[in-house]
Amino acid sequence: MTVQPAARVARRPLPWLVPGVTAGGLLPVALMLLDAWTGALGANPVQRALHQTGLLALVLLILSLACTPLRLVFRWTWTARIRRALGLLAFGYAALHFLIYLFDQGFVPGTILTDVLERPFITVGFTALLLLVPLALTSRADSVRRLGFARWQRLHQLVYVSVSLAALHYWWGVKKDHTAPLMYALVIAALFAVRVVWKRRQPVRGRATQPGD
Numbered sequence: 164m165t166v167q168p169a170a171r172v173a174r175r176p177l178p179w180l181v182p183g184v185t186a187g188g189l190l191p192v193a194l195m196l197l198d199a200w201t202g203a204l205g206a207n208p209v210q211r212a213l214h215q216t217g218l219l220a221l222v223l224l225i226l227s228l229a230c231t232p233l234r235l236v237f238r239w240t241w242t243a244r245i246r247r248a249l250g251l252l253a254f255g256y257a258a259l260h261f262l263i264y265l266f267d268q269g270f271v272p273g274t275i276l277t278d279v280l281e282r283p284f285i286t287v288g289f290t291a292l293l294l295l296v297p298l299a300l301t302s303r304a305d306s307v308r309r310l311g312f313a314r315w316q317r318l319h320q321l322v323y324v325s326v327s328l329a330a331l332h333y334w335w336g337v338k339k340d341h342t343a344p345l346m347y348a349l350v351i352a353a354l355f356a357v358r359v360v361w362k363r364r365q366p367v368r369g370r371a372t373q374p375g376d
Contacts, residue, residue, distance in 0.1 A: 177241060184245045188252035191219055192259075209267050216260035217288075221333055223253035224295075224326050225350055232357040247302050250322070254299040257292045257329075288332035294325040326351055 195215060198204045204211050227249035230242035268274050278285045298319055300306075307315045330351055334344040 177244075180241060180244055181248050184248050185252070188223060188248070191215065209263060213260060213263050213267065216256050216263060217333065217336075220253050220256035220260055221326070221329050221347060223249050223256060224322070224329060225347065225354070227253055228322065228326060228351070228354050232354050232361075235361050236357065251299060251302060254295045257295055261289070261292055284332060284335040287328045287335070291325045291328035291332060294321045294328070298322055298325075323355065 195204075195212060199208060199212070227246050230246040230249070233239050233242045265275065268278065279289050280286070298321060301310065301315065301318060310318065330344060330348045333347065334341060337344055
């Protein structure tokens with residue numbers, strides 16, 4: 164009796180992709196902790212940590228938004244697989260950014276509330292973080308099934324508002340040279356433009372969509 168060879172199990176290409184992106188995204192935290200341990204954060208470590216975590220949150224959020232335009236323009240299907248990881252990393256850094264801010268304010272509720280209500284710079288940053296909370300909580304595939312795709316998609320369009328507010332928060336946080344925040348704003352505008360142009364070029368009926376489009 165001959166033994167038939169076992170059927171090959173189809174493996175997803177690039178199995179290391181999501182773990183690699185996650186590990187790479189967490190690396191700055193490890194480096195920041197090392198700098199804090201060795202005293203390499205400079206004369207004002209809290210401000211430096213605030214700046215680094217805020218910038219990382221913005222960069223990762225932009226990268227998560229870039230996944231769909233890159234797939235549409237270059238047909239890179241793998242970008243859809245890392246979108247969720249990038250989004251969750253962005254939320255994590257935004258939450259850490261806010262936690263460091265709370266530490267800097269001494270965790271005094273009255274001071275924090277006054278800051279949020281009276282300083283537009285803080286208001287837009289806090290609002291950007293709040294908008295990311297429901298997106299992080301509904302990032303799993305079972306949330307799409309539970310909410311329904313159309314409702315889930317409408318909810319996740321809040322990311323456009325969040326990233327715009329985050330860019331404005333960065334702009335207002337820079338005292339003199341606004342070159343860097345301007346570049347980020349232009350990248351965000353370009354990503355929005357790609358999405359708008361692509362949607363207008365598609366027929367109203369029969370257009371395939373994916374979560375996050």
